[in-house]
Amino acid sequence: MEMYKLDYMSPIGMMELVATQAAVESILFVERDEVLFEVNAHTPDVLKWCYREIDDYFKKDRRTFTFPVTMAGTTFQRDVWQALTIIPYAETMSYRELARHIGRERAMRAVGSANGRNRLTIVVPCHRVIGSNGTLTGYAGGLWRKEWLLRHEQESHVRA
Known part of the structure; x- marks a missing residue:
């Protein structure tokens, strides 16, 4: 299967x-x-669609995403990633709450590991997961980005 980048x-x-x-x-x-990968004659429509919606998110004009995605992972990982999508915009959930939500209350570390393997940043909002004590913990893109994303959502949430 051919892969395209943008x-x-x-x-x-x-x-x-x-x-x-x-x-x-x-x-x-x-x-x-x-920028290494730009729109060209071979860029699929779904990738252009994704680009537009990500751009809208950063402009504070979008809170949800509508383009099709593929979540390749184990059943457990997909369960965690699906659960991430129910965390409301501009809100957070702890790893413990997320584990409880998927019926695996004692699997907080495994939930954290699955969260770290999420390949759909922002769309599957792993940045909204925090430590049980309310602190920012773990984010593959760096904690400074996680903090920025949460602040971005809070600011646009207030604006709405």
Whole structure:
């Protein structure tokens, strides 16, 4: 299956969007400043759709996403990722609450591990998961980005 890439320069760094012709498979921060993948004649519509919606999110014009995604992982990982999508915009949930939500109350570390393997940043909002004591913990894109994203959502939530 052919994969296509498109870069999006967000206010907090470069994001690499990856998709097939049918669905987005990955949206991750990458540590580079140069755009390597731009729209061209072969860029699938789903990738352009994703780009527009991510751009709308950063402009505070979007809270949910409508493009098709593929969540490739174990059944447990997919359960965790699906549960992440129910955390309301501008709100947070602890790892303990997330584990309880999927019926695996004692699996907080496994939930944290699955959260860290999420490949659909922002769309599957792993940045909304915090420690039980309310502190920011673990984020593959860096804690400073997690803090920025939560503040971004709080600011646009107040504006609405």
